[in-house]
Amino acid sequence: MANLNHPLKEKLNLQKLLNNGELNTIKEQQASWSVYEVIKLMQELPSAQRILLFRLLDKDRAIDVFERLDTTQQTDLVQAMADPEAVQLFEKLDPDLRVHLFDELPAKVTKRLLAALSPEARESVNVLLNYPPESVGRIMNPRYLAVRSHNTVREALAVLRSSNLEDDELRVIFVIDEKRYYKGVVSLTRLVRAEPDAKIETLLEGSDVFVRASEKRTVAARLLKQYDLVALPVVDGEGRLVGAVSFDDVIDVLEEEASETMYQMAGIVDVRRQRDIIHSEKLTRGPILYAVSVRIVFLLVTVAGGLVTGGLIDQFEEVLATILAAAVFIPLVMDMGGNVGTQSTTIFARGLALGHIDLAKFWWHVRREVGIGLVMGLLLGVVTGVIAWQWQGIPNGFPQIGIAVGVSICAVVTLATFLGFLLPYTLTKLGFDHAPGADPFITTIKDFTGLALYFSLVNFLLAV
The missing domain is CATH 1.10.357.20 (SLC41 divalent cation transporters, integral membrane domain)
Structure with a gap:
């Protein structure tokens, strides 16, 4: 299936299978497809068949595919779903992606889906929605691992092992004090190599590198690039840790800014549309x-x-x-x-x-x-x-x-x-x-x- 020189749709006669209702055959076939192949297929299918194919994917595969689609395709899929199905999907998405989609969806759809989320998911979305649209707070991930500065390495490793966070959310461990004020970070490598009884506060670094949730997203993008960080801590106005931003969260910001600048320097942005980017x-x-x-x-x-x-x-x-x-x-x-x-x-x-x-x-x-x-x-x-x-x-x-x-x-x-x-x-x-x-x-x-x-x-x- 990895041979993309022959379109996957022709190889499997996918549209014919969909039209004939041979859904079990497709469900068996999709297990061997890569995420890239699924996305390529979905881009070639009409809207109605696209949502049907998405529903046939394994749950974990469906999330991977959905996160890699562009915003327009994501919103089209969500609006084509029944509310319970859309809610089930939203529950599994990262909070920052949920907020991004809620910003793009019609207000009525957003209000309906938000009300149907679990209390925990709804709270995480509401926290992010309270920040200005272009701020770091809108794109930060409120899920992160933090340990106290007085903890030992042994205690921190125990917290790490018991965490239910994803692997990419555990690449760096944030350190806070008793009042949740940000103190610094400890890399996973340094933590594993340290003596078990060593205090976390002796392993700290990056205490002065952070971004405030109210600042613009471009500030976070610049800091991540400048210091070559895996993740950047986000603090509130008083310096308490409230979230984290990774390079994946700001890559779209950098691409949008770069595209807009190139268009503007070429003198091809219509003044009547002000800062809107004219499509290529x-x-x-x-x-x-x-x-x-x-x-x-x-x-x-x-x-x-x-x-x-x-x-x-x-x-x-x-x-x-x-x-x-x-x-x-x-x-x-x-x-x-x-x-x-x-x-x-x-x-x-x-x-x-x-x-x-x-x-x-x-x-x-x-x-x-x-x-x-x-x-x-x-x-x-x-x-x-x-x-x-x-x-x-x-x-x-x-x-x-x-x-x-x-x-x-x-x-x-x-x-x-x-x-x-x-x-x-x-x-x-x-x-x-x-x-x-x-x-x-x-x-x-x-x-x-x-x-x-x-x-x-x-x-x-x-x-x-």
Whole structure:
């Protein structure tokens, strides 16, 4: 059955068996199928036959298959089940997966199924539902193994052996005190190798690595990746242990964030849908007019900015006519700010998606970026100023042009780093998608201000 070069459905004539009601034959056959093969089959079957096949699976196999289906397929199956059957399935799922499905199901279905759960299962769901939708508390697993810091290794191993948790929930053991305050973790390997009479508190590590249940899920994802952890302890506002988060719990968060960032940086997220991700199918095979409409609005801002900048150059026509050398550096002043602004918006978008930029500390990030911009501006200003002085200044009798170019470059680069953070942040706060919108605004503002400063300096320094 493992040979997937020949579709399993053709090999077993599954649809024919289902249509003929030969359910016992299918039930016997499915015992030899892998979970992957079952999922592949279910994806190929019509909805009615999909639920029928699912009901024929062994109970343990059914749970494994269900947990690996995507959210849409899971909700379709649940809604096709009778309430007792759905409740029986929900009782066996991890609490965080239950909550995720309850979020996706219609409110009436959620309310009905929640009321039918056992008191223990209902309590675990209600605990998680009390946290904000995007918080760590929604995805944490309230099932974990914890021992007291004053316990001995022998006592901890006894607790481990008597636990009814799954194997993947026992890879790390959390340590708490008498009031359930989190104290650290002990790995299973270290516990087994320690002396039986050793105190758990002597084996502690990771006492300062934890996440609060109220924090965003991206924080947990970042910590798990940063410290390469098997599981991350989750504490409440006072530091009491309330759950655990594993990498499996946050992998979807990382994939969603990465996909959204790539779409946004490509400038293909429609502002009218704000932060919704456009499906790949529609973007790669949809109408050409759709792709145009997504990006054209903000590109018109660049057109308007170009016209305004052109009007500015026209106002300094006398300067250009008198000192033709001044025109040589117009592209340099315009392009330098554009490149730096693009760098800053890219850094902002990636940092925001990966959780490296905290919007609550936005102005700290702005000050840091502007500081970087000022240093780069000073360096680039000196370099370009010297080049301008030597190239067009001294030979043509206008050495002051080096000062005009250098000061303008320094100012434009610093301004571009400021706008590169401020404009995406402002658009995000206003509910717009910043990816296609930030760069056109930055281009317009820095071109106008940079050239206005440049021409004003040329006019002043050279007394045109």
